[in-house]
Amino acid sequence: xxxxxxxxGDEILIGQIVDTNSAWMAGELNLIGARVGYIHxxxxxxxxxxxxLDGALEDADAVLMTGGLGPTKDDLTKKALADYFGVELVYHxxxxxxxxxxxxxxxxxxxxxxxHDQCLMPANxxxxxxxxxxxxxxxxxHQGKVIVSMPGVPSEMKYLMGHxxxxxxxxxxxxxxxxxxxxxxxxxxxxxIAGRVAAIEDRLxxxxxxxxxxxxxxxxxxxxxxxxxxxxxxxVLNEQAAAITACLSDIVYGFGDTTLEAAIGQMLLAKGxxxxxxxxxxxxxxxxxxxxxxxxxxxxxxxxxxYDNAVKMSLLGVRAETLERYGAVSEQTVLEMARGVRxxxxxxxxxxxxxxxxxxxxxxxxPVGTIWMAIxxxxxxxxxxxxxxxxxxxxxxxxxxQALNMVRKLLAE
Amino acid sequence: xxxxxxxxGDEILIGQIVDTNSAWMAGELNLIGARVGYIHxxxxxxxxxxxxLDGALEDADAVLMTGGLGPTKDDLTKKALADYFGVELVYHxxxxxxxxxxxxxxxxxxxxxxxHDQCLMPANxxxxxxxxxxxxxxxxxHQGKVIVSMPGVPSEMKYLMGHxxxxxxxxxxxxxxxxxxxxxxxxxxxxxIAGRVAAIEDRLxxxxxxxxxxxxxxxxxxxxxxxxxxxxxxxVLNEQAAAITACLSDIVYGFGDTTLEAAIGQMLLAKGxxxxxxxxxxxxxxxxxxxxxxxxxxxxxxxxxxYDNAVKMSLLGVRAETLERYGAVSEQTVLEMARGVRxxxxxxxxxxxxxxxxxxxxxxxxPVGTIWMAIxxxxxxxxxxxxxxxxxxxxxxxxxxQALNMVRKLLAE
Numbered sequence: 001x002x003x004x005x006x007x008x009g010d011e012i013l014i015g016q017i018v019d020t021n022s023a024w025m026a027g028e029l030n031l032i033g034a035r036v037g038y039i040h041x042x043x044x045x046x047x048x049x050x051x052x053l054d055g056a057l058e059d060a061d062a063v064l065m066t067g068g069l070g071p072t073k074d075d076l077t078k079k080a081l082a083d084y085f086g087v088e089l090v091y092h093x094x095x096x097x098x099x100x101x102x103x104x105x106x107x108x109x110x111x112x113x114x115x116h117d118q119c120l121m122p123a124n125x126x127x128x129x130x131x132x133x134x135x136x137x138x139x140x141x142h143q144g145k146v147i148v149s150m151p152g153v154p155s156e157m158k159y160l161m162g163h164x165x166x167x168x169x170x171x172x173x174x175x176x177x178x179x180x181x182x183x184x185x186x187x188x189x190x191x192x193i194a195g196r197v198a199a200i201e202d203r204l205x206x207x208x209x210x211x212x213x214x215x216x217x218x219x220x221x222x223x224x225x226x227x228x229x230x231x232x233x234x235x236v237l238n239e240q241a242a243a244i245t246a247c248l249s250d251i252v253y254g255f256g257d258t259t260l261e262a263a264i265g266q267m268l269l270a271k272g273x274x275x276x277x278x279x280x281x282x283x284x285x286x287x288x289x290x291x292x293x294x295x296x297x298x299x300x301x302x303x304x305x306x307y308d309n310a311v312k313m314s315l316l317g318v319r320a321e322t323l324e325r326y327g328a329v330s331e332q333t334v335l336e337m338a339r340g341v342r343x344x345x346x347x348x349x350x351x352x353x354x355x356x357x358x359x360x361x362x363x364x365x366x367p368v369g370t371i372w373m374a375i376x377x378x379x380x381x382x383x384x385x386x387x388x389x390x391x392x393x394x395x396x397x398x399x400x401x402q403a404l405n406m407v408r409k410l411l412a413e
Numbered sequence: 414x415x416x417x418x419x420x421x422g423d424e425i426l427i428g429q430i431v432d433t434n435s436a437w438m439a440g441e442l443n444l445i446g447a448r449v450g451y452i453h454x455x456x457x458x459x460x461x462x463x464x465x466l467d468g469a470l471e472d473a474d475a476v477l478m479t480g481g482l483g484p485t486k487d488d489l490t491k492k493a494l495a496d497y498f499g500v501e502l503v504y505h506x507x508x509x510x511x512x513x514x515x516x517x518x519x520x521x522x523x524x525x526x527x528x529h530d531q532c533l534m535p536a537n538x539x540x541x542x543x544x545x546x547x548x549x550x551x552x553x554x555h556q557g558k559v560i561v562s563m564p565g566v567p568s569e570m571k572y573l574m575g576h577x578x579x580x581x582x583x584x585x586x587x588x589x590x591x592x593x594x595x596x597x598x599x600x601x602x603x604x605x606i607a608g609r610v611a612a613i614e615d616r617l618x619x620x621x622x623x624x625x626x627x628x629x630x631x632x633x634x635x636x637x638x639x640x641x642x643x644x645x646x647x648x649v650l651n652e653q654a655a656a657i658t659a660c661l662s663d664i665v666y667g668f669g670d671t672t673l674e675a676a677i678g679q680m681l682l683a684k685g686x687x688x689x690x691x692x693x694x695x696x697x698x699x700x701x702x703x704x705x706x707x708x709x710x711x712x713x714x715x716x717x718x719x720y721d722n723a724v725k726m727s728l729l730g731v732r733a734e735t736l737e738r739y740g741a742v743s744e745q746t747v748l749e750m751a752r753g754v755r756x757x758x759x760x761x762x763x764x765x766x767x768x769x770x771x772x773x774x775x776x777x778x779x780p781v782g783t784i785w786m787a788i789x790x791x792x793x794x795x796x797x798x799x800x801x802x803x804x805x806x807x808x809x810x811x812x813x814x815q816a817l818n819m820v821r822k823l824l825a826e
Contacts, residue, residue: 011626013449015440016635018433022454027428036426041435041452048451055468070627071604106800114608132804153627155807213429283704284697287718291696294772294805296720303718305700311715311758345724359707392707
């Protein structure tokens with residue numbers, strides 16, 4: 001199954017936003033055995049839509065479009081699609097009902113007239129319900145090919161892909177069975193990991209491939225196999241995944257679609273332990289990461305974001321002498337912060353983080369990107385230092401991952 | 414000047430990396446008055462390169478390519494380009510000298526033979542020196558059009574764009590000036606805003622367009638004008654931007670590239686005020702948003718993430734009676750939380766947020782997505798309720814934006 005992706009929107013072409021939809025879609029399509037041949041980013045413009053669609057349909061089995069749908073006037077996509085297929089725009093009553101219910105729910109009822117244009121759909125569209133927003137997706141069959149149009153808002157596109165488009169594409173195009181095993185690691189870079197598993201990778205059977213998918217502080221290893229015999233394929237993939245996991249046992253935290261935060265949540269739940277945090281340079285990002293997981297309240301009690309040194313002293317009990325002598329970004333300070341917050345919030349474990357996030361504020365001894373962190377338990381407090389670059393957000397994210405990894409390692413002991 | 418961008422590399426098409434080069438290039442090209450008509454992401458494949466180049470050159474004055482250059486992938490793109498132009502690959506001595514010097518400097522001298530293929534260039538290429546890496550850029554003139562090929566590594570592409578490509582394009586094409594004005598709003602949806610500015614939009618001169626760029630809780634309005642007379646164009650855009658701003662004065666928080674967090678930071682700085690937060694359902698995300706801005710320590714003192722009710726009571730002074738009678742998600746609780754954290758961290762302002770982030774945990778009276786928040790100042794504490802859907806992360810993000818908007822409104826009074 002060969003796919004073209006078309007992302008519509010002037011905001012991409014003038015560089016105002018980065019197109020992250022395409023990469024996400026391409027990754028998901030890969031998982032169902034589809035291959036993305038081209039990604040086209042085009043203008044909010046009828047001619048561009050028609051011309052690109054024409055070219056794409058020459059080469060692809062299916063064309064997935066995002067963007068160009070939504071309530072305001074700069075949205076021409078539905079008109080362009082209707083023209084392309086030679087059909088009229090027709091009124092879609094269920095869409096009105098859905099949009100009105102949405103507005104009702106937030107206490108801002110809307111009259112049908114104001115929503116009229118949003119309910120017009122090309123007559124040949126199969127409407128794909130969008131529970132995340134007002135504009136539904138549309139599925140078209142045209143000369144043996146499939147065309148799908150989705151809103152460009154990432155959460156809406158992802159909902160439609162997951163609940164409607166991917167299952168429908170799979171059913172429509174089929175193909176040889178494809179299986180994946182994803183091994184999740186934290187704490188080492190791609191090059192080191194590739195070196196450690198080189199011997200296994202070299203001996204993989206030809207129908208199994210290994211890909212490295214790096215993110216901030218983490219690398220996912222994905223085995224992909226394609227074969228007619230599903231049972232044999234599953235066995236081979238399970239064996240290879242087990243070999244890789246054994247080889248990387250110190251850095252593997254999970255499998256499949258989970259996240260490091262969710263894996264740590266499961267470990268804390270299993271051990272019946274609670275956790276708290278004292279954050280300085282990460283400014284709440286560590287706590288946000290943990291609490292992004294549903295059910296986090298079972299193990300996460302709370303945190304103190306101690307941005308100001310006065311807060312480090314008054315709430316966490318960091319001694320003025322420690323701050324004066326060693327500075328806020330020091331082993332001694334994070335040790336006191338971790339002990340302090342564990343005591344204050346009465347938890348089994350506690351994390352502390354203090355660093356120079358940047359882009360400014362460094363010194364020769366403590367350059368921007370210097371970040372100390374500590375973990376306290378009933379028995380001990382240990383600290384570690386990392387040194388990163390000058391990018392503030394990347395430093396905050398990386399420090400969060402490293403702190404989560406400290407929790408994981410302690411729980412795995 | 415109309416441009417197509419072609420990014421070459423399988424890693425984009427399998428979703429392994431997000432193409433950030435295109436957006437950066439598009440933004441820079443816009444500033445010199447060039448318009449990016451299309452962005453094509455294609456495979457590391459000779460046929461795809463030739464075919465896409467053919468289509469692009471039909472429409473564009475210049476085609477900028479990134480990727481497909483470098484020690485391992487070198488041959489493919491250069492060979493495809495040489496074929497396309499009907500020329501031979503020829504040896505480029507200065508490139509050898511440059512690469513050898515690079516390896517010399519890191520103490521790994523290389524023999525000329527090992528670098529032979531990297532020094533082969535299409536005979537018609539003007540070589541663009543790349544001080545950031547081994548593979549130079551290439552500039553081609555072909556049938557009155559320009560084709561440029563650059564490495565895909567962002568730092569190398571940016572160097573070549575800044576030092577070679579942009580100045581050369583400007584000299585080569587000139588072109589009609591383009592200007593933008595971006596107006597940033599928070600607190601209303603796209604539909605409502607479009608209704609409010611409909612009269613202004615309908616009267617826009619034909620060379621000025623208005624686009625709506627929505628994000629969670631925010632909408633950016635972008636005016637784009639193209640005209641020969643820059644002074645007249647600037648005046649028209651300034652007038653229209655002023656009209657829109659006046660019409661939306663209650664929801665406009667800034668202009669251009671700033672963010673709501675940065676705008677609030679500037680307002681706090683200007684008034685010499687400090688702020689703190691007490692977060693329950695947002696779990697640190699509000700604090701993270703504020704502290705993602707460099708220099709936030711000048712006004713943000715800290716926060717208490719009071720996930721557990723015990724923390725709400727012990728640190729923030731929320732009364733047990735309040736929690737029992739009204740629940741943690743209630744007007745009374747957020748009022749006490751805001752007062753409590755303001756007192757505890759000794760700040761001028763304080764925000765509190767408590768809600769049911771989801772996906773579970775709702776009741777008929779308090780469905781998932783019910784979120785209370787309050788803002789406390791020296792003089793008063795006020796609360797508001799929002800009701801959203803079941804998506805946890807979207808609820809957290811939306812609540813953060815709404816809380817930031819409460820701060821903005823208070824500061825704007």
